[in-house]
Amino acid sequence: MTNKELKFVVDTTVNFFKETTGMSAECGIPYTKNGSPVMLEYSGIIGISGLRKGSIYFTSNQNLLQEMARRMLDGEEVGCDEFKDLSGEIANTISGNLRKVFGSDFHISVPVIVEGQARDIKLPKDIDAYIIPITWKENKAFLVVGLE
Amino acid sequence: MVNDQIKIMVVDDSSIIRKIIERGVTDKNYQLVGTASNGLEAIDIFKQTLPDIVTLDITMPEMNGLVVLEHLLAIKADVQVIVISALSDKGTAIEAIKKGAKSFIPKPFTTEQVQKTIEKLAVKVVS
Numbered sequence: 001m002t003n004k005e006l007k008f009v010v011d012t013t014v015n016f017f018k019e020t021t022g023m024s025a026e027c028g029i030p031y032t033k034n035g036s037p038v039m040l041e042y043s044g045i046i047g048i049s050g051l052r053k054g055s056i057y058f059t060s061n062q063n064l065l066q067e068m069a070r071r072m073l074d075g076e077e078v079g080c081d082e083f084k085d086l087s088g089e090i091a092n093t094i095s096g097n098l099r100k101v102f103g104s105d106f107h108i109s110v111p112v113i114v115e116g117q118a119r120d121i122k123l124p125k126d127i128d129a130y131i132i133p134i135t136w137k138e139n140k141a142f143l144v145v146g147l148e
Numbered sequence: 149m150v151n152d153q154i155k156i157m158v159v160d161d162s163s164i165i166r167k168i169i170e171r172g173v174t175d176k177n178y179q180l181v182g183t184a185s186n187g188l189e190a191i192d193i194f195k196q197t198l199p200d201i202v203t204l205d206i207t208m209p210e211m212n213g214l215v216v217l218e219h220l221l222a223i224k225a226d227v228q229v230i231v232i233s234a235l236s237d238k239g240t241a242i243e244a245i246k247k248g249a250k251s252f253i254p255k256p257f258t259t260e261q262v263q264k265t266i267e268k269l270a271v272k273v274v275s
Contacts (some may be wrong), residue, residue, distance in 0.1 A: 019256035073167055082164055089162040092207060093255045098236025110161060110209050112205040 001130060001147060006030060009094075010132060014095055014141055017136050021071040028133035034125050037140075038142050042083050044091035045104050047109035052102055053146045054105065058091040059134040060134075060141035067137055082115040094143065151156055153179040154270050157199040159190040159216070160232070161208045165255075169203050172262035177239070189236025200273045201266060204249070206233040206240070207248065213232050214247055221248045228269040232257060 001009075012029045013022045017025035043059040048065030065083040068075070078086075129146035156178050158169045164197050166183050173180050181197040184190035188210040194202070202220060206213035213231065220227055228251075229243040236254030250272075251265050 012176075016256055019258070069164060072164060074171075076167075078164075083203065085163050089164060093234040096255065097236050098234055099237040099240065104237060108207055110207055110237070 001145065005101055006130060009098060009130070009143070009145055012094055013132060014098045014135035015136060016090065017134075019069075021068055021136075023071075023137060025134050025136040026102070028135070030130045030132045034128055035133050037118075037129070037144060038131060039065060039114065040118065040141065042087040043114040043118070044084075044087035044089070045112045045114060046095040046125060047112075048095070048103040048106065049109070050107040051104055054145075054147040056068065056091060056095045056098075056146070057144050058141065059092065059144065060113045061139065064136060064139035064141055066138065084115065087111075088113050095146075153177060154201060154255065154273050155179050155181045155197060155199040156207060156266065157190075157197060159184045159187075159202060159213070160209070161185050162205075165205070165232075166170045168259055170265060172259045176230075176261075178266070184271070187216040191223075194220055194227075195223060196229040198206060199227065201228045201230065201269050203230045203232050203262065203266075206231060206235055206244070206268045211212055215225050217244070217247050217249060228272060230262070230265050230269065232262070 014024055018097045041061045043057050045057040048054050062083055067081055067088050069086055070080040092111050099106050111143055129144050132143040134141040153255040156173045158166050164192045181199050184193050186209045202214045217229055220266040229249045230251045231249045234255040250269055253261055257258050
């Protein structure tokens with residue numbers, strides 16, 4: 001990814017939290033990684049096809065999803081199904097918004113949700129995945145972008 | 149009167165997004181007649197309920213929302229469809245409008261955006 005593309009991903013992530021919850025997230029300095037992926041309690045994974053191929057996923061703990069859902073649904077309490085749903089929707093929305101920088105031949109799949117660690121998921125060895133640390137209301141999360 | 153209510157249907161594979169949109173259709177002039185979480189289910193429920201206004205996601209299991217849109221218009225040509233999608237680029241919005249959507253709201257969105265858009269389209273339904 002170019003610096004311009006990476007900046008757009010970070011800006012899109014910050015904007016997502018601001019628009020959906022009224023509170024901005026802080027993104028740390030992105031770093032690259034391959035091999036074993038970073039995965040927290042819930043992960044929403046989007047497959048990318050078209051000119052760019054790979055995957056994008058958002059991973060976080062339950063506390064972040066619970067607090068986000070409360071804000072999005074005016075205090076309504078939600079459970080495990082909604083945590084999975086929200087992790088997929090976050091990954092879906094951020095990935096979909098990236099068409100603005102990657103172009104119309106940037107196709108996103110429906111989300112696949114993973115609960116906990118997934119032993120059979122590996123980051124591609126031949127490309128460096130960008131890991132973007134996210135902090136929202138003292139909760140940690142990561143957006144992982146692995147594109148050819 | 150119930151018969152004067154504008155019938156609304158919400159289609160999105162995310163239950164949280166459906167709930168947020170449903171909060172925008174609580175006005176007494178509106179009646180939520182159905183919700184669907186994928187394209188095939190959407191067409192099925194649409195045939196049964198024939199809503200006046202539909203909010204429609206694009207990236208969904210079973211069938212892409214833009215294909216669903218063509219089916220809905222074939223069933224009821226004057227249905228007012230609002231496409232609400234994470235694919236927020238201009239090209240996708242133009243494609244949705246060309247295929248017959250009456251409005252396009254990019255995700256992330258607010259309940260107020262949905263409410264205002266429904267209000268505008270409701271005027272067309274009653275006129």
